[in-house]
Amino acid sequence: MGSKYGMIVMGPAGAGKTTFCSALIQHLRNNKRSCFYINLDPAAEEFVYEPDIDIKELITLEDVMEELHLGPNGGLIYCFEFLLENLDDFLTEKLETVTEEYLIIIDMPGQIELYTHVPIVPALVSHLRGGSLNISMCAAYLLEIDRAKFFAGTLSAMSAMLMLELPHVNILSKMDLVKGQVARKELKRFIDPDISLLQDAPESGLVYEYKDGVDNGDPGDAQSVMAGESFARLNRAVGQLIDDFSLVSFLKLDVQDEDSVGAVLSYIDDAIQYHEAQEPREPNDDLMDAEMG
Template identity: 40%
Template sequence: MSESSKGNPLSFGQVVIGPPGSGKTTYCHGMQHFMGSIGRSVAVVNLDPANEAMPYSCAVDISELITLSDVMENLKLGPNGGLIYCMEYLEANCDWLQEKLAAFRGHYYLFDCPGQVELYTHHDALKNVFAQLAKWNFRLAAVHLVDSHYCTDPGKFISVLCTSLSTMLHVELPHVNVLSKMDLIEQYGKLAFNLDYYTEVLDLSYLVDHLASDPFFRNYRRLNEKLVEVIEDYSLVSFVPLNVQDKDSMRQVMQAVDKANGCSFGDQEQRSLEALMSAAVGADFHFTSTLAVQEKYVQSQDKTVEEEVMDM
């Protein structure tokens, strides 16, 4: 055991990462309420210096240390350069973070991180912060959120797979990839394949064949084939679908993360979760009563096919 971890109790948590607009802050808000409803004490840590409107109850806020607006104004940097500077400043002042986190010992931690992709694919500042947390006896899993609308465009989905793989290899944490906003996926258009094809990342050669029907991508078939080979050779990327308004979907994501970071699932918490899943919806956090996302999508597609047959 390292010197920095001696005397520190074991703490569990999630680092919530992903591109801008993928729903990281909404996820933290929803997971805070969901875990609280089953008796888990949750501390949300905002590590995004550009996050000014937080819907959740924030335990630790990086804006007390540094803000993106101040950096941009004083150092004349743009948003991307400013965010990188903020993360490097946080890395240099990890003692501030350690002191703040010490006030919430015994809690489960949700780290709401910035949305700049390069912070998770090749820049080292946040990676080093996560490594420092591990030295303080934090057992963390990375929850990488990706907007589900990318599934409707094969080219973008291949790009997302490459980004997810790069993030997994760079961050070096147990990793759970999540397709967010699944309740809105039908608004983005019809999928070329069933949902399980995208969540399980099945044989991607079919995706390349589908891309070949587009005159633009036909010229890049060899490139797409090689990208797909890299993804399949590593065989690491898969996704858990998430509808933050559905309690069963939240449970599945939470249990996947608990398995990844090693968080034990106690008897009392298990009983609370079972009661929550069978009880009426509470007033604090609204969950819709829906079918599983896969079943719902398949049923809607079957109905569309039946209507087309009737019209013939």
């Protein structure tokens, strides 16, 4: 068991990662618990809480794109390659002073290829978990409820689980925004991904409806492939893959609700075994502390 504890917050752009980090930090502060906040998004601009370590002090996406004439995705990969070359000076030395009372929160960018296509983030995680740091870590993967993107997002979460080889806490974010709009029975189908979601909404573009008397498109036409039966079969195959492996289920997160944030944190603590390493207290310790106070 390591003497440090941390989590890496991932998910597609717009899923609410930084908002979740801010809500989690506030919850930890409310409960007199320490945290160490790391921003590894070289394009992030605004924070509710100032990061203890900010990758923009090392490199920024804007500078990389301007100087190397790269696009956002290529620039981001370059930023992380540069980070990996400077891990000891930029991350390791600062994290070595962090004690076991702290929860290390690492806020990541939203480009999913970092977690699913290239070995950059796995290399980062391996460094944090090994050597002198020896951080006990888990991953929090955020998605929002969007039927058209849900199964692609779930597949990305599953891919990240396999790539990073970390305990995963998968989270449906922005519950405060869908409250009253999604029925409880419908919500359960997102919490435990239900392949029948693909069959219920032809207007989402995830299924293909053949209609008599209308032009259903030429299957050989590239323009109609995304609306054709082959695309529908692909979506069903993706849904079936997720259903067959049953690796992904989600927790609900309402960042406006203190109890909701606390419930998610309890799963994170279990995943990193945070409480198991804390010193046990005798039954009369609290009474003695109160008397001394």
